[in-house]
Amino acid sequence: xxxxxxxxxxxxxxxGTSVKIECRSLxxxxxxxxxxxxxxxxxxxxxxxxxxxxxxTYEQGVEKDKFLINHASLTLSTLTVASAHPxxxxxxxCSARDQDRGLAEAFFGQxxxxxxx
Amino acid sequence: xxxxxxxxSMDSYEGQExxxxxxxxxIATNDYITWYQQFPSxxxxxxxxxxxxxxxxxxASLFIPADRKSSTLSLPRVxxxxxxxxxxxxxxxxxxxxxxxxxxxxxxxxx
Numbered sequence: 001x002x003x004x005x006x007x008x009x010x011x012x013x014x015x016g017t018s019v020k021i022e023c024r025s026l027x028x029x030x031x032x033x034x035x036x037x038x039x040x041x042x043x044x045x046x047x048x049x050x051x052x053x054x055x056x057t058y059e060q061g062v063e064k065d066k067f068l069i070n071h072a073s074l075t076l077s078t079l080t081v082a083s084a085h086p087x088x089x090x091x092x093x094c095s096a097r098d099q100d101r102g103l104a105e106a107f108f109g110q111x112x113x114x115x116x117x
Numbered sequence: 118x119x120x121x122x123x124x125x126s127m128d129s130y131e132g133q134e135x136x137x138x139x140x141x142x143x144i145a146t147n148d149y150i151t152w153y154q155q156f157p158s159x160x161x162x163x164x165x166x167x168x169x170x171x172x173x174x175x176x177a178s179l180f181i182p183a184d185r186k187s188s189t190l191s192l193p194r195v196x197x198x199x200x201x202x203x204x205x206x207x208x209x210x211x212x213x214x215x216x217x218x219x220x221x222x223x224x225x226x227x228x
Contacts, residue, residue, distance in 0.1 A: 004160075034215060043204070044161070044218040093160045095216075105151060106216065108160035 003027060004096050006109035013084055013116055021079045021112045023050075023094030029074035030096035034106075035067070038091040050077040050094075084116045121205045121219040128225045135192045137222050139205030142186045147209040150181060150188045155202045155221070164190065164203070192224075200226045 003026040013019050023033055031052045036044040048058045048069055056069035066088075068080040077096075081088050095108045122140040129135045141150070149168050153161035165172055167179045167188070178191040192199060202221040 006160075032215075036218075043220050044216075046215070046217055049215060091158065095160075105163035105166055107163070108153075111158065111160045113158065 004094060004107045004109040006092075006094055006112050008112060009110060010113045011115070013114070015085050015116055016083055019081045019084055019114060021081075021092055021094075021114075023077045023079070023096070023109055025075045025096045025098075025107075028096075028098040028100065030077075031074060031099065033071060033077040033094055033096040035069065035077075035079050036093045036095070038093060038111075044093060050079075052077075081114065084114070086116045089114055089116045120217075121207055123203075123205055123219060123222045125220060126223040126225065128227060129195055130227050131196055132194050135195050135199075135224060135226075137190045137192075137203055137205075137224070138187060139190070140187045141205070141207045144185050144207050145209065148207045149209070150179065150185075151206045151208070151216075152177070152179065152188075152190045153204045153206065155204065161204060195224075195226045197226050197228060200224060 005024045005026055007022045033050040035047045037047050038044045046059050047062045048056045050056050050069045050071040052071045052074055058064045066082050071077040091111050091113050093111045095106045097106045151166040152164040154164050155161040165174055165177045165179045167181055169181050172179045180189040202223050204218055204221040206216045208216050
């Protein structure tokens with residue numbers, strides 16, 4: 001079945017540094033991917049829609065200059081947390097749908113645990 | 118966007134059938150209903166998807182009444198490993214499954 005892979009699975013960084021998270025669709029092409037953030041014991045919150053070859057669209061309240069999204073190819077979207085601070089510590093998850101499979105579910109990556117110290 | 122309402126938590130025992138109901142009163146004509154399972158520190162995993170009536174796969178059944186304003190996920194004979202959060206999501210799959218997650222239902226399966 002379709003697989004979405006994220007890298008890294010876990011990252012610890014110092015406050016003020018930038019962190020890049022990759023999301024890859026391993027066996028299908030995805031013109032659209034989604035990025036979510038999840039705080040402990042909370043639900044997933046949609047952050048933005050990543051569009052291949054064009055700008056991402058952000059949900060209300062999400063800072064586009066802080067969460068930089070690049071979808072340069074049909075199999076890769078990246079989320080860069082710029083100048084990360086402790087409040088950015090969270091679980092980041094991407095998802096994509098295999099658009100060629102018709103009535104298909106969205107596949108989620110395994111998530112990236114970001115800890116900013 | 119169709120909002121979903123689920124019970125915050127449910128308890129069950131091993132071997133029992135569990136039914137989790139989700140309300141989505143303002144579901145749109147093009148919306149499908151999809152259920153996901155999430156374990157701690159993992160991404161959600163697809164369980165089942167349907168549009169109307171009943172859908173069954175190897176792990177669950179999904180019951181959707183004619184008015185589609187609710188749906189019920191049925192897990193037969195749960196085990197301890199089914200302890201997880203279950204999310205009911207409603208969305209237009211033509212929109213690449215852009216989902217807004219509700220609170221989900223934390224299912225606790227006890228021995």
